[in-house]
Amino acid sequence: MVADYRKYLIRGGTLVDSIGVRRADLLIEDGKIIASEPGIESQRQYQEIDARGLVVSSGFVDLHAHLREPGNEKSETIRSGSQAGILGGYTALVAMPNTTPTIDSPEVVQYVQRLADGAPLDIFFAGAITKGRMGESLTEMSKMADLGIKLFTDDGTGVQNAQVMRRALEFSKGIGVTIAQHCEDLELANAGSINEGAVSSILGVKGIPNAAEDVMVARDIELVRLTGARLHFLHISTARSAAMVKMSKSDGLPITAEVTPHHLVLSDTQLMGFDPVFKVNPPLRSNHDRLGLWDAFDGGVFDAVATDHAPHHKESKDTTLDHAAFGLIGLQTSFAAVLGELHRRLDKQNPEDIDGGGLSDEQLMHLVSLFTWKPARIARIEKMHGCQLVAGQPANITIFDPKARWRLVGTDVVSRSKNSPYFDTDLVGKVLYTFVNGELKLKEGELCL
Amino acid sequence: MHRSLVSISDLTDEEVTELIDLSKVFREVNSREIPKVPALRGKTVATLFFENSTRTRLSFELAATRLSADVLTFTLGSSSVSKGESLRDTAETIESLGADLIIMRHSSSGAVGLVGSWLDIPLVNAGDGAHEHPTQALLDAFTLMDQFETGPRLDGINVAIVGDVLHSRVARSNVQLMSRLGAKITLVGPPVLLPLDLSLWPVKVSHSLDEVLAGSDVLYLLRIQSERFSESLVPSLSEFAKSFSLNMERLAKAKKETVVMHPGPMIRGVEITGEVADSPQSLVRKQVENGVSVRMAVLYWLLGAGQERLEPIW
Incomplete structure (x- = not known):
């Protein structure tokens, strides 16, 4: 039996939260931070964690996880997905509603919330915008909001009908919830499998054009201008969409946007071998778009890095590209994939100083913000997650080694599905400790549940 | 191995x-x-x-x-x-x-x-x-080497590949092989039947069959693959044929030595007329x-x- 420590002293780490970057020790007791200052004295009843050389951050918040339960437990369960989340440094996940049944009524909300009871991290469910995610009639959002649902999305598809989308935005505005849109015009997407571009052209595979995303982003920006409602854009994948989000923000519209690690790290050239693991929606785009997403990332256009963790069991991926399922897993690797790519970019910018400096405080804070307090605000859970590391706040904390380089191997994947695109990618930054509401769930990189 | x-x-x-x-x-x-x-x-x-x-x-x-x-x-x-x-x-x-x-x-x-x-x-x-469709490309190259007596190469041969390139595996294999062997390739078709991004293809592009007739040694016609159309890419087959069907009138504008190829099956009257398919310039049966x-x-x-x-x- 592991002793049930209730008091932890995190010593010598670099704290990063919305206040800034600083050196301080943290004392945790009964689920809360009770002290945050340099040089806290050791006591016998404290379990000490040596965080020298490590970064102590608010716990990560993922806005976009497909946990597959209920309905497709062969691919993932709330428990297996949560474990992957803890290994990735997450203390809270927003679970997408495209389960079976769809999370589109108060009854289903109550059912799935019971399923998530006892999960090792905090699960917040998103509800569907339309019944059955069919894009036609709105769900009972206010009843679901009463049960704690803050985010509504038909993710997997976008709301195709502009009038339905307008009504959803107006309705959401009245009840203090946020609509999140998967931007994809299905007619333009034309049942394609990968990005339409040089690669799809060579392979003879039906492509999904950038315009399938861009036209819906443009349309929905105008609907926000019309209604004044808040809107969150899921998984922006094109440079053009990112530019439109930027413009809408400078117009002062209440719009937020997320980007996924895979759209930042990978491009459609990965598909040259027809490997269905890289089939994802929105598709991996051209390198031009990938670089455009980094420009937006650096320019503060994005409000969150979100995984779009989409587990698929072997049979639904072990087939031809056109028949394979869309999606890849990402909870365990998201932070390290982005930090790894950030390092490669910095190395390229300073070729004479390869891996010399690491990240500046500003860069580190920016990166952490996209995994913590910014997504927490979008999910409207900022009182519980992504909080400042000061006395009185809930102890949702992630500690990572920002310099650790590692490779993902198949046996380390705790998801029920193994469809990770990162087995051949250098990952940088290893999560070593995760506290969920003051309980240590990850210790020295090992789950302790 | x-x-x-x-x-x-x-x-x-x-x-x-x-x-x-x-x-x-x-x-x-x-x-x-x-x-x-x-x-x-x-x-x-x-x-x-x-x-x-x-x-x-x-x-x-x-x-x-x-x-x-x-x-x-x-x-x-x-x-x-x-x-x-x-x-x-x-x-x-x-x-x-x-x-x-x-x-x-x-x-x-x-x-x-x-x-x-x-x-x-x-x-x-x-x-x-x-x-x-690699064996189709090999047999086409073999047929052309024979026809033009170019040895194991196709240097300097101008090939127009005409029609539904978008859905054509024959075009994808042929463009690779023929260009490696030295042929110069022009893809000819309406934009809607050509891949949008041809930046990795070693080809020129034309949207007019009439414009390429005189300069081509080979007119390689592709079947219009209407069974692969889940959407209407061309309004009708005759609308396509009006601009891209190889008929005797068009063939007469090409050089006498120009040959006509088709991977089959042909839809006579759409991409190629019967007279052209059966003409002495046709290599279809040799293929x-x-x-x-x-x-x-x-x-x-x-x-x-x-x-x-x-x-x-x-």
């Missing part, structure tokens, strides 16, 4: 020449009174066609038969095997039955390479979706004839049989 032929890019320039040379050997075999050699006696070749085909399957089966291989024929409607699991099961079953090589066609791009990654025997791609020799060469090459077994069978 077995070899497969999935894409033209699987072959080095030397290997292309080797296959062309072997094709000549087998064309000689095919001209004999008894056109059969014991080269692959005792070998079993399976044809696994998930998509309807007559000419390609018959061509391969005839090639295998003339090499004295035993032939297993599987024809399956693509609808019954649209799931990956059954694709894998079907392919593994054929391997377990003892096939030494599988000739496969499938409606999905990449399907043949995928099956190849599951099996320990060679595969020949007889067409995967809109991806590739079919050469197809058997080239496929014999490919099967023989992949199954690594000994040269000595090419003696006459009688």
Whole structure:
């Protein structure tokens, strides 16, 4: 039996939260931070964690996880997905509603919330915008909001009908919830499998054009201008969409946007071998778009890095590209994939100083913000997650080694599905400790549940 | 370590020449009174066609038969095997039955390479979706080398590939092989039937057949693949034919030495008129004839049989 420590002293780490970057020790007791200052004295009843050389951050918040339960437990369960989340440094996940049944009524909300009871991290469910995610009639959002649902999305598809989308935005505005849109015009997407571009052209595979995303982003920006409602854009994948989000923000519209690690790290050239693991929606785009997403990332256009963790069991991926399922897993690797790519970019910018400096405080804070307090605000859970590391706040904390380089191997994947695109990618930054509401769930990189 | 032929890019320039040379050997075999050699006696070749085909399957089966291989024929409607699991099961079953090589066609791009990654025997791609059809490109190159007496190359030959390039695996294999052999290629078709991004293709593009007629040594017509249209890409076949059908009037504007090719099956009256298909400038029947020799060469090459077994069978 592991002793049930209730008091932890995190010593010598670099704290990063919305206040800034600083050196301080943290004392945790009964689920809360009770002290945050340099040089806290050791006591016998404290379990000490040596965080020298490590970064102590608010716990990560993922806005976009497909946990597959209920309905497709062969691919993932709330428990297996949560474990992957803890290994990735997450203390809270927003679970997408495209389960079976769809999370589109108060009854289903109550059912799935019971399923998530006892999960090792905090699960917040998103509800569907339309019944059955069919894009036609709105769900009972206010009843679901009463049960704690803050985010509504038909993710997997976008709301195709502009009038339905307008009504959803107006309705959401009245009840203090946020609509999140998967931007994809299905007619333009034309049942394609990968990005339409040089690669799809060579392979003879039906492509999904950038315009399938861009036209819906443009349309929905105008609907926000019309209604004044808040809107969150899921998984922006094109440079053009990112530019439109930027413009809408400078117009002062209440719009937020997320980007996924895979759209930042990978491009459609990965598909040259027809490997269905890289089939994802929105598709991996051209390198031009990938670089455009980094420009937006650096320019503060994005409000969150979100995984779009989409587990698929072997049979639904072990087939031809056109028949394979869309999606890849990402909870365990998201932070390290982005930090790894950030390092490669910095190395390229300073070729004479390869891996010399690491990240500046500003860069580190920016990166952490996209995994913590910014997504927490979008999910409207900022009182519980992504909080400042000061006395009185809930102890949702992630500690990572920002310099650790590692490779993902198949046996380390705790998801029920193994469809990770990162087995051949250098990952940088290893999560070593995760506290969920003051309980240590990850210790020295090992789950302790 | 077995070899497969999935894409033209699987072959080095030397290997292309080797296959062309072997094709000549087998064309000689095919001209004999008894056109059969014991080269692959005792070998079993399976044809696994998930998509309807007559000419390609018959061509391969005839090639295998003339090499004295035993032939297993599987024809399956693509609808019954649209799931990956059954694709894998079907392919593994054929391997377990003892096939030494599988000739496969499938409606999905990449399907043949995928099956190849599951099996320990060679595969020949007889067409995967809109991806590739490498033996068609080899037989077309073989036919053109003969026609223009350019040796093992196609240097300086101007080829116009006309029509539905977007859905054409023949175009994708031919562009690769012909350009590697030195030919200059122009894709001709309405924008809606050409891939949007051709930046990786070593080709020029034209939207007017009339403009390229005079400058082309080869007019290579593609069948308009209306069965692959899940959306209406052209308003009607006659709307397409108005600008892109090769008729006698258009052919008259080309050089007298210009030849006409088509991978078949032809839709007479759409991309090509009957008069053109049957004209002396048409190489269509030569393509079919050469197809058997080239496929014999490919099967023989992949199954690594000994040269000595090419003696006459009688």
